[in-house]
Amino acid sequence: MKALRFEDERLRLADVPAPSREGEAVVRVRLAGVCNTDLEIVRGYAGFRGTLGHEFVGVIERAPGAAELKGRRVVGEINAGCGACALCRAGDSRHCPARTVLGIRGRDGAFAEALQLPAVNLLPVPDEVTDERAVFCEPLAAACAIIERVNVTEEMRVAVVGDGKLGLLCAQALKVLTGARVTLVGKHTSKLRIARRRDIETFKIEELPPSFDRAFDVTVEASGSPRGF
Known part of the structure; x- marks a missing residue:
C-alpha cells in the first residue's frame, strides 16, 4: 500500500x-x-x-x-x-x-x-x-479535555493563547460548552477573523492592553511555543 x-x-x-x-x-x-x-x-x-x-x-x-x-x-x-x-x-x-x-x-x-x-x-x-467534520475529533477531544480538568462556568473569563487549529477549537469548545466569555489571542488576522465570526473576542498580540494579563480567571496556552507563556 x-x-x-x-x-x-x-x-x-x-x-x-x-x-x-x-x-x-x-x-x-x-x-x-x-x-x-x-x-x-x-x-x-x-x-x-x-x-x-x-x-x-x-x-x-x-x-x-x-x-x-x-x-x-x-x-x-x-x-x-x-x-x-x-x-x-x-x-x-x-x-x-x-x-x-x-x-x-x-x-x-x-x-x-x-x-x-x-x-x-x-x-x-x-x-x-x-x-470532513469527524477528522477533527482528535484535536477537538484535546480541547474538550480542558473542561474535564478545570471547572469553567459561564460567569468566568477565559483567554486562549494561540490562533492555530487547536487554539480555534479550544476557544469554540469553551464558549459553546460553558457559556464563558472567551478571548482568543494570536498573530494571524485571517485566523482571528474565523473566531470573530463565531462571536469570540480576539486580540492580536501587539494590540494587547496593559491590563490584559490580570483580566482572566483561566488562561489556556495553545500556541505550542515558549513565547506563548
Whole structure:
C-alpha cells in the first residue's frame, strides 16, 4: 500500500506492507488531517521515523475479537497502551510509559491507505457526521479535555493563547460548552477573523492592553511555543 513516510530526514511516498500487527483492528483511511505536530516531526520533534499522521476517519476492515465493528466508520484514540501496567489496568492507557502513539511514537500513522489500532481505541462515527467534520475529533477531544480538568462556568473569563487549529477549537469548545466569555489571542488576522465570526473576542498580540494579563480567571496556552507563556 502507499504511505507518506518520514525517513532519512525527508518525506517520501513509499510502497509499504499492509498492516499486520496481530490482534489489532485494521482501518481503511478515508480522510486524514495535517497537524502542526506532523510539521514539527519533520523538523526533528520526537525523533519519529515512519508513516506520519494521527488525525483520521476511516472504515474498519478487520477487528479481531470485535467482528461487529467491521464496516463501521470510526475515529480513534491515538495512544495504545501496553495493557499490563498499573496505568493501563486503571483505564489510563494514554499515560502508559510503554505506549505507542499513532504517527508519533513507535506506530505508523494515518497518512497511508490503512492503519492499525487496538479495537478498543476505535469509536464509531454517527451517520450524520461527515468525514470532513469527524477528522477533527482528535484535536477537538484535546480541547474538550480542558473542561474535564478545570471547572469553567459561564460567569468566568477565559483567554486562549494561540490562533492555530487547536487554539480555534479550544476557544469554540469553551464558549459553546460553558457559556464563558472567551478571548482568543494570536498573530494571524485571517485566523482571528474565523473566531470573530463565531462571536469570540480576539486580540492580536501587539494590540494587547496593559491590563490584559490580570483580566482572566483561566488562561489556556495553545500556541505550542515558549513565547506563548
